[in-house]
Amino acid sequence: MMQTPLILSTFITRAERFFPNKMVISRTGEQCIQRFTYREWAKRTRKLSNALTQLGMKHGTKVGTFAWNHHRHLEAYFAVPCTGAILHMINIRLSPEHIMYIINHAEDEILLVDAEFFPHLEKMAPMLKSVKHFVIMGDSKDIPETTLENVHSYEALLESASDEYDYPQDLDENTPAGLCYTSATTGLPKGVIYTHRGLVLQSYALGLSDAMGVCERDIAMSVVPMFHVNAWGIPFAGVFYGTTQVLPGPGFNPAVLLDLIESEKVTITAGVPTIWLAVLKELEQSPRDISSLRGIVCGGSASPKGLIRTFEEKYKVPFIVGYGMTETSPLVSLSVLTSSMDNLTTDERIDRRALQGLVMPGLDIRVVNENGEVPWDGETMGELTVRGPWIASEYYKDERTEEAFKDGWLYTGDIAVMTEDGYLKLTDRTKDLIKSGGEWISSVDLENALMSHDDVYEAAVIAVPHEKWMERPLACVVLNENVAEDDAKVQELKDSLKVQFASWWIPDEILFVKEIPKTSVGKFLKAALRDQLKEHYTKK
Amino acid sequence: MMQTPLILSTFITRAERFFPNKMVISRTGEQCIQRFTYREWAKRTRKLSNALTQLGMKHGTKVGTFAWNHHRHLEAYFAVPCTGAILHMINIRLSPEHIMYIINHAEDEILLVDAEFFPHLEKMAPMLKSVKHFVIMGDSKDIPETTLENVHSYEALLESASDEYDYPQDLDENTPAGLCYTSATTGLPKGVIYTHRGLVLQSYALGLSDAMGVCERDIAMSVVPMFHVNAWGIPFAGVFYGTTQVLPGPGFNPAVLLDLIESEKVTITAGVPTIWLAVLKELEQSPRDISSLRGIVCGGSASPKGLIRTFEEKYKVPFIVGYGMTETSPLVSLSVLTSSMDNLTTDERIDRRALQGLVMPGLDIRVVNENGEVPWDGETMGELTVRGPWIASEYYKDERTEEAFKDGWLYTGDIAVMTEDGYLKLTDRTKDLIKSGGEWISSVDLENALMSHDDVYEAAVIAVPHEKWMERPLACVVLNENVAEDDAKVQELKDSLKVQFASWWIPDEILFVKEIPKTSVGKFLKAALRDQLKEHYTKK
Known part of the structure; x- marks a missing residue:
C-alpha cells in the first residue's frame, strides 16, 4: 500500500477541491454574520500560513490562539498544523496565572488573539518569555493602541500574503499538530499534544454512522469552544467531509444559538449540559423552529434526564451524550442506540441516552479495580482506562505523566461501570x-x-x-x-x-x-x- | 498520542467484546443455513489460528483460500492475518493455468479449499510447488478420498484446537494481511498486497455516513465473492462495526439471494450489475419483500440506468454505484448524492446514481491527459489516477509495476471525466x-x-x-x-x-x-x- 500519511492538509485539499461552494458561516459579533465558501476559506488559510511563516513560524513552532469560535480560528486550526507547526488552543477562561504558565510552558512564539482579549494578554506580556508576535483577530485592520512592539493585524497580514502555499505532503503523520492544556482540579494545567494521525483518525470516527455521522449534508454548529480540546474534533471533521460549519462567535447566549439553529438550519451541534439547559429554558420561553436538528451532542459532565427527555420527546431531537477528555482528543464514546435497544420503553431509552454509551471503533477500554477488569454487570465500579490511536501517551513535558499513563493505558480518573451489553456508564471521578x-x-x-x-x-x-x-x-x-x-x-x-x-x-x-x-x-x-x-x- | 497500530485483530476483539450476540449467518448449501454469534465465530477464528499455526503457519506465511462466501471463509479472513500471516484469496473462476500460476507465485503453503473444489485443485497438486497442506472446508469432518498426503478436515482441526490465541497487539500496521490477484485482460494475473493499515482505513471509510455507512444496525449481505478484492471490504467492516453478516454460500442464484434478503431482513448488499439484473428479473417474476434494504451497492462495471431506476423508483431502494479495482482495496468512490443534488429531477438523480460518484475521504484523484490534470467540465477525458493509504504501491514481485505506478500515483487504466461538482464518471478503459x-x-x-x-x-x-x-x-x-x-x-x-x-x-x-x-x-x-x-x- 502507498505510505500516504494521515495529515490534516489532505482535509483542506479535499474541501477546496470537492466542496468549494460549501460554507463556513461565522458570527463575528452582534448582528454580524460573515459567510465564506470553502474555496475562499482555504485561500485565506493558505494566506495565513504564508503570513505566519513570514513572522517566523517554522516546523515545530508553537502558535497560540486566544479566541472564540469563528472563521479565523478555523483558519488557524489548519494554517498552523498543515505547515508542520503546532496550534496551541489557549483556554480563555483560565486564570491569568495559568494562562501565563501554559504560554511559557508551551513556548508559544506567536499568539493569535481576538481583539477583545488583547488588553487581557497585553498586561501579561512582560511575563510571556517566548512570545515574539501578537496577531490581532478582528474584522478591522486597525491595531489597538499599545506599547508593545510586534503587534499585527490579522486581516492586514492576510491582505498582503500570497494565497498559494504548498503544504508538505510528506509530513510525518506523527508530527504534533495541536496542543491543549487541561485544567487540573489541583496544580498547574497539564498539556496534551495532538498529532496529525490522531486527529485524522478521530475525524474518521466522527463521520461514522455509528458515531456522530458528520457528513457533507450536515450543517454543524460547534458550541463547544474551539479553545477546548479541538472543539471535540468537529471543526476538523467538518472540513474533511465538506460539512457546512456554523461558528457562533463571541459572547453568544442561548437566544443567539437558537436563532442560528433556526436561520442556518443547523443539523447537528455539540456542547456541555449547562449550555443545553440554558438553551432549553430560552426555547420554552421563546419558541424557535429547531426541526432541522438531527442531533444534539452533549458531554463534559452528566446530562440531566429531564433535559434529554424534553429534547427527545417534545422536540423530537436525538440527544446524544458523549464522553471524552483532553487526553483523548476527546471522542471516546457516544450514547448511540444499538439495535439491541430497539424495543426499549421511552423511559429505558432516555436512561440509555444519559449514559456515556458505545466506545468508538478503534479504541479499547478496560474498567479496572484492584482485581483487574471488572465484570460487565452494570454494577461493579472501577477506574476507566482507555487505549487507542487518538489517546495521549503523555503530558507534555510534565512529571505527572506517570500518574496517568501506565502499561500502555490512560488511567482516566473516572469511575465507571459497564452494562452487560457493553455500554459505558460513568459513575464518578475518582x-x-x-x-x-x-x-x-x-x-x-x-x-x-x-x-x-x-x-x-x-x-x-x-x-x-x-x-x-x-x-x-x-x-x-x-x-x-x-x-x-x-x-x-x-x-x-x-x-x-x-x-x-x-x-x-x-x-x-x-x-x-x-x-x-x-x-x-x-x-x-x-x-x-x-x-x-x-x-x-x-x-x- | 499512543502508537496503537491499525491492525485487524482489534476488529475481532471489538466484535467479541461489544457485539458478542450479533450474528454471522452462513448458507453452506441448499436449505442449509448456519448461525453463529460473533462470540462463537471469534472462538472458531482463534481455533483456526491455532490449527494453522500447528500446520506451520508463521509470520508472513501465505495461506490460500479457494472458497465461496461462508462463515469459514470469514474465519480465515481474520484467523490468518491477525497472526501476522497473509491471506491469499484465490479467484475460483480463473483458468487452471492461472490458478497454478498464482499459487506458485504467491508461494502459498496452506490451502483452505471448499470440499466441492478439492477435486479441481487435487489435479493441479503435482504442479503446486509450495503447498504443504490442504484443509477441506465443509460441514462434514470427513476427508475426501485422495492420494495426496497432508489433507485435513477444517472442522476436525478446529475441534482439537484451543480457542485461545493472543493475537500480537504490537504487529506493525504495515504488515501484509491479504493478497489478491487481478485477472489482467492479457498476460498472467498480477498480485496486490493489502496491509493491515490499508484494510483498517478502508473499513473506516466504509462506515462513513458519506459512504456506505456500514453500521451496527446493518444486516449486510456480501454477494461480491470473498475471493475477489476482500469482497469489497464489507466482511472486515462488518466485524469492526458489529454488523450482522449474511454470507450466501455456494452456488447461489437470484432466488436464493432474494429469499435471504426477505428472510434475514438484509439492509445492505453489494455485487456486480450482472447479479442485480438477474435478481431484478427474478423479483419481477416472483415478488419478495425487499423493503428492509436501505441500499444496494453496485460496481465492477457500468450499471444500466433502467436497473437503477427500477430499484430506486419501483422498489424504493437506493442503488449506489461504486468504483474500485483490485489495486485500490477496492473502495475509491460511491454515487452518494451530495446536498447539491437535492433539487434534481428523478431523471437527473438516476443519471447521477449511474456515475462513479464521490471519491472517498482519505483518497485523492487526478484525471490526467498529456496536458496534466483535465478541467472538471464533465467533458474532457483523461486517465484516472488515484493515491491514498489503501491504494497499492506495486504489483507483488512483478515487473509490470512500473507501467501502473508512477510518481506516487496509481494509473488505473480507466478513462474518466470529472463533473463540475466533483463527481467521478468513468467513460472507458484505456x-x-x-x-x-x-x-x-x-x-x-x-x-x-x-x-x-x-x-x-x-x-x-x-x-x-x-x-x-x-x-x-x-x-x-x-x-x-x-x-x-x-x-x-x-x-x-x-x-x-x-x-x-x-x-x-x-x-x-x-x-x-x-x-x-x-x-x-x-x-x-x-x-x-x-x-x-x-x-x-x-x-x-
Whole structure:
C-alpha cells in the first residue's frame, strides 16, 4: 500500500477541491454574520500560513490562539498544523496565572488573539518569555493602541500574503499538530499534544454512522469552544467531509444559538449540559423552529434526564451524550442506540441516552479495580482506562505523566461501570467518589437522580468527612425558579432517592444553593464545594 | 498520542467484546443455513489460528483460500492475518493455468479449499510447488478420498484446537494481511498486497455516513465473492462495526439471494450489475419483500440506468454505484448524492446514481491527459489516477509495476471525466476507448445509452479497425426475450443514440448477439469481442 500519511492538509485539499461552494458561516459579533465558501476559506488559510511563516513560524513552532469560535480560528486550526507547526488552543477562561504558565510552558512564539482579549494578554506580556508576535483577530485592520512592539493585524497580514502555499505532503503523520492544556482540579494545567494521525483518525470516527455521522449534508454548529480540546474534533471533521460549519462567535447566549439553529438550519451541534439547559429554558420561553436538528451532542459532565427527555420527546431531537477528555482528543464514546435497544420503553431509552454509551471503533477500554477488569454487570465500579490511536501517551513535558499513563493505558480518573451489553456508564471521578464505611457511593448517580426531579435545576453531591463512616454524601441542590426551599422539599427529594438507591446511599443532608460553582469549561467544581463544606458533618 | 497500530485483530476483539450476540449467518448449501454469534465465530477464528499455526503457519506465511462466501471463509479472513500471516484469496473462476500460476507465485503453503473444489485443485497438486497442506472446508469432518498426503478436515482441526490465541497487539500496521490477484485482460494475473493499515482505513471509510455507512444496525449481505478484492471490504467492516453478516454460500442464484434478503431482513448488499439484473428479473417474476434494504451497492462495471431506476423508483431502494479495482482495496468512490443534488429531477438523480460518484475521504484523484490534470467540465477525458493509504504501491514481485505506478500515483487504466461538482464518471478503459479519426469515443457512454433502452438486456461497444477512421465503434447487443432482432430494431436503437451523441459517435453497425462474453468476475470481456470482430469493417 502507498505510505500516504494521515495529515490534516489532505482535509483542506479535499474541501477546496470537492466542496468549494460549501460554507463556513461565522458570527463575528452582534448582528454580524460573515459567510465564506470553502474555496475562499482555504485561500485565506493558505494566506495565513504564508503570513505566519513570514513572522517566523517554522516546523515545530508553537502558535497560540486566544479566541472564540469563528472563521479565523478555523483558519488557524489548519494554517498552523498543515505547515508542520503546532496550534496551541489557549483556554480563555483560565486564570491569568495559568494562562501565563501554559504560554511559557508551551513556548508559544506567536499568539493569535481576538481583539477583545488583547488588553487581557497585553498586561501579561512582560511575563510571556517566548512570545515574539501578537496577531490581532478582528474584522478591522486597525491595531489597538499599545506599547508593545510586534503587534499585527490579522486581516492586514492576510491582505498582503500570497494565497498559494504548498503544504508538505510528506509530513510525518506523527508530527504534533495541536496542543491543549487541561485544567487540573489541583496544580498547574497539564498539556496534551495532538498529532496529525490522531486527529485524522478521530475525524474518521466522527463521520461514522455509528458515531456522530458528520457528513457533507450536515450543517454543524460547534458550541463547544474551539479553545477546548479541538472543539471535540468537529471543526476538523467538518472540513474533511465538506460539512457546512456554523461558528457562533463571541459572547453568544442561548437566544443567539437558537436563532442560528433556526436561520442556518443547523443539523447537528455539540456542547456541555449547562449550555443545553440554558438553551432549553430560552426555547420554552421563546419558541424557535429547531426541526432541522438531527442531533444534539452533549458531554463534559452528566446530562440531566429531564433535559434529554424534553429534547427527545417534545422536540423530537436525538440527544446524544458523549464522553471524552483532553487526553483523548476527546471522542471516546457516544450514547448511540444499538439495535439491541430497539424495543426499549421511552423511559429505558432516555436512561440509555444519559449514559456515556458505545466506545468508538478503534479504541479499547478496560474498567479496572484492584482485581483487574471488572465484570460487565452494570454494577461493579472501577477506574476507566482507555487505549487507542487518538489517546495521549503523555503530558507534555510534565512529571505527572506517570500518574496517568501506565502499561500502555490512560488511567482516566473516572469511575465507571459497564452494562452487560457493553455500554459505558460513568459513575464518578475518582476524586469525587464517596467512600462511606468501606463502600463506594457514586455522586454522579445521585446527582442524576436529583436532576431528573421536576423541581431541580442542578445538583452536586459531594463527600464530606464523617466521624463514623469516614465520608458521607451531602447534596447541594439548585431548585427551579419559584420552587420553595423548605423542609418538605428536602423530604420529597430524599423520598425520591429512596425508591432508587440503598438507604446508605441517601445523602444525610440536602442543602439548597443558588448555584453550583463550575470550572472554566462548565464542569461542576466539586473540589470547591468539598473545601467549603468539609466540616459540615463534623462541626455539629 | 499512543502508537496503537491499525491492525485487524482489534476488529475481532471489538466484535467479541461489544457485539458478542450479533450474528454471522452462513448458507453452506441448499436449505442449509448456519448461525453463529460473533462470540462463537471469534472462538472458531482463534481455533483456526491455532490449527494453522500447528500446520506451520508463521509470520508472513501465505495461506490460500479457494472458497465461496461462508462463515469459514470469514474465519480465515481474520484467523490468518491477525497472526501476522497473509491471506491469499484465490479467484475460483480463473483458468487452471492461472490458478497454478498464482499459487506458485504467491508461494502459498496452506490451502483452505471448499470440499466441492478439492477435486479441481487435487489435479493441479503435482504442479503446486509450495503447498504443504490442504484443509477441506465443509460441514462434514470427513476427508475426501485422495492420494495426496497432508489433507485435513477444517472442522476436525478446529475441534482439537484451543480457542485461545493472543493475537500480537504490537504487529506493525504495515504488515501484509491479504493478497489478491487481478485477472489482467492479457498476460498472467498480477498480485496486490493489502496491509493491515490499508484494510483498517478502508473499513473506516466504509462506515462513513458519506459512504456506505456500514453500521451496527446493518444486516449486510456480501454477494461480491470473498475471493475477489476482500469482497469489497464489507466482511472486515462488518466485524469492526458489529454488523450482522449474511454470507450466501455456494452456488447461489437470484432466488436464493432474494429469499435471504426477505428472510434475514438484509439492509445492505453489494455485487456486480450482472447479479442485480438477474435478481431484478427474478423479483419481477416472483415478488419478495425487499423493503428492509436501505441500499444496494453496485460496481465492477457500468450499471444500466433502467436497473437503477427500477430499484430506486419501483422498489424504493437506493442503488449506489461504486468504483474500485483490485489495486485500490477496492473502495475509491460511491454515487452518494451530495446536498447539491437535492433539487434534481428523478431523471437527473438516476443519471447521477449511474456515475462513479464521490471519491472517498482519505483518497485523492487526478484525471490526467498529456496536458496534466483535465478541467472538471464533465467533458474532457483523461486517465484516472488515484493515491491514498489503501491504494497499492506495486504489483507483488512483478515487473509490470512500473507501467501502473508512477510518481506516487496509481494509473488505473480507466478513462474518466470529472463533473463540475466533483463527481467521478468513468467513460472507458484505456484499452476499450475508441479512437476514431483522432477523436475519442467512449464505449461505456454508448453502452449505457443502449442499455437504458427498454428492449436491451446488455450491450457492449467495441473499437473495430477501420480503413478511413482507424477505428470505428461497433455495438453488440443482447435484446430482452421476445424482442425481434430485425432491421427496424437496429434503426430504432441508432435513432435513440442520435438524440444523445454527436453523429460520429454512432456505431456503424449494431449486431444482435445471444450473450456478451464476460471475465471471471462478471465484467465484459471486450478483448474477446474485439478479437472476434477485428475484421468486421475491413473484410467487406
